Amino acid sequence: MxxxxxxxxxxxxxxxxxxxxxxxxxxxxxxxxxxxxxxxxxxxxxxxxxxxxxxxxxxxxxxxxxxxxxxxxxxxxxxxxxxxxxxxxxxxxxxxxxxxxxxxxxxxxxxxxxxxxxxxxxxxxxxxxxxGLDDIAAVFADLWEGIDGRRAVGCLWNDDLQGGLLRHDRHGFTPAASARGHTLVDLGAYREPAGDFHAQVGRMREHGADLVTSAATATDLALFHRQAREAGLRPRLITCSRWLTYPHTHTTPAPDVHGELADARVATLVYWxxxxxxxxxxxxxxxxxxxxxxxxxxxxxxxxxxxxxxxxxxxxxxxxxxxxxxxxxxxxxxxxxxxxxxxxxxxxxxxxxxxxxxxxLPLVGGQWHPGPRGPRLAIVTNAAHPGVPLTGDLTPSR
CATH class of the missing domain: 3.40.50.2300 (Response regulator)
Known part of the structure; x- marks a missing residue:
């Protein structure tokens, strides 16, 4: 040897x-x-x-x-x-x-x-x-349909690489989600980090979109959610990939962000x-x-x-x-x-x-539920991977 x-x-x-x-x-x-x-x-x-x-x-x-x-x-x-x-x-x-x-x-x-x-x-x-982006779209569609059937979904996407790929008419998120019968409403591109989402909130109201999907940072998503609430709007469900696959308490130290996103009960993709x-x-x-x-x-x-x-x-x-x-x-x-x-x-x-x-790798759907030790990621839909047990119920924001 x-x-x-x-x-x-x-x-x-x-x-x-x-x-x-x-x-x-x-x-x-x-x-x-x-x-x-x-x-x-x-x-x-x-x-x-x-x-x-x-x-x-x-x-x-x-x-x-x-x-x-x-x-x-x-x-x-x-x-x-x-x-x-x-x-x-x-x-x-x-x-x-x-x-x-x-x-x-x-x-x-x-x-x-x-x-x-x-x-x-x-x-x-x-x-x-x-x-794939199409796999994310399929999981998010499962989540949307668990809340409200097929309704308008407001898309909060940035003006950078992520937003461009999600909007792509052939390889992105949009064609896969649209094929499920969902109407996607682009709320308008924004620069990270964001300073204001009033224009996006206005489009959300205009199109009656009470479901929102995003790939925002925890800080930007919290700002959007707060400004939507201040305008009298409350998304029934927010699905968010990228940063919100992690606990929001892990990606930013800001307590106001934690409180806002705990209240929003953000849903996300789960790969492990x-x-x-x-x-x-x-x-x-x-x-x-x-x-x-x-x-x-x-x-x-x-x-x-x-x-x-x-x-x-x-x-x-x-x-x-x-x-x-x-x-x-x-x-x-x-x-x-x-x-x-x-x-x-x-x-x-x-x-x-x-x-x-x-x-x-297959994806399942999760939702961040508040818990005594911080946010807990519950598995709430498993259509693409039935071997993963459900550990919670999908709960709309109220």
């Missing part, structure tokens, strides 16, 4: 505005470090080091982090997650450096579009697992929870066990990216274990392309699509 060294590189938001959302990845790196210290590939044993570089929540710093991982650390595979602009910067840098990369927490259409490609394009080095019926490919750890361990170690509530961060490392371990030559980056990339792996985040299958380089 021969022994040599392999390196798993990680680009993580250790500092900057995304740092609070990077804590699940930091936890998993520490928790799984000893287990990943060695990989057996056939009759060969390899020592594995994990090199972590800080993206600083900045695209250019993220590109430099990739260059350092490749040139200084000798990474054989790079992992990353989080950041609308940071994640594409990492993946593009990996494609340029010819190092395999696995990423997550970004709708796959956005992953392709922000890199200047169309669905169907095949990247050589970079692989992603997540869900302690109630999901999956196990780790490394040691059989369940979703519930992973969430409990994280809470015990950090003193913080579990976050949805926790399961995906764990699955990133499961994927890296698997690719290095099955690659024809794990010391050869092209061989590792080929192994990822042929991977079907049951992980704590679900089954990741890069052989099926929906487009090259993408493994798809």
């Amino acid at each position: 021969s022994s040599t060294s392999l390196c798993v590189g990680v680009v993580a938001p250790l500092t900057g505005r995304l740092a609070p959302l990077g804590s699940p990845l930091s936890y998993v790196l520490c928790a799984l470090g000893p287990r990943l210290a060695h990989v057996r590939n056939g009759g060969r044993h390899y020592d594995v080091t994990i090199a972590v570089r800080d993206s600083r929540s900045d695209p250019e710093a993220a590109r430099q982090a990739v260059r350092d991982l490749v040139d200084v650390d000798g990474a054989h595979i790079v992992l990353t997650m989080a950041g609308t602009r940071v994640l594409p910067a990492v993946t593009d840098a990996c494609e340029e450096a010819e190092v395999p990369c696995v990423s997550t927490t970004f709708p796959w259409q956005a992953y392709v579009h922000t890199r200047g490609a169309d669905p169907g394009h095949r990247f050589r080095w970079t692989y992603h697992f997540a869900w 929870s302690p109630d999901h019926p999956h196990r780790s490919s490394l040691d059989g750890t369940t979703c519930a066990e992973l969430a409990r361990a994280y809470q015990h170690a950090t003193g913080s509530p579990w976050l949805q990216p926790l399961g995906l961060a764990h699955a990133l490392l499961e994927t890296a371990h698997h690719a290095l274990a099955v690659a024809a030559d794990p010391t050869d980056r092209a061989s590792v990339a080929q192994a990822i392309a042929g991977t079907t792996l049951d992980t704590v985040a679900g089954t990741l299958d890069w052989t099926r699509g929906p487009t090259p380089n993408i493994a798809l």
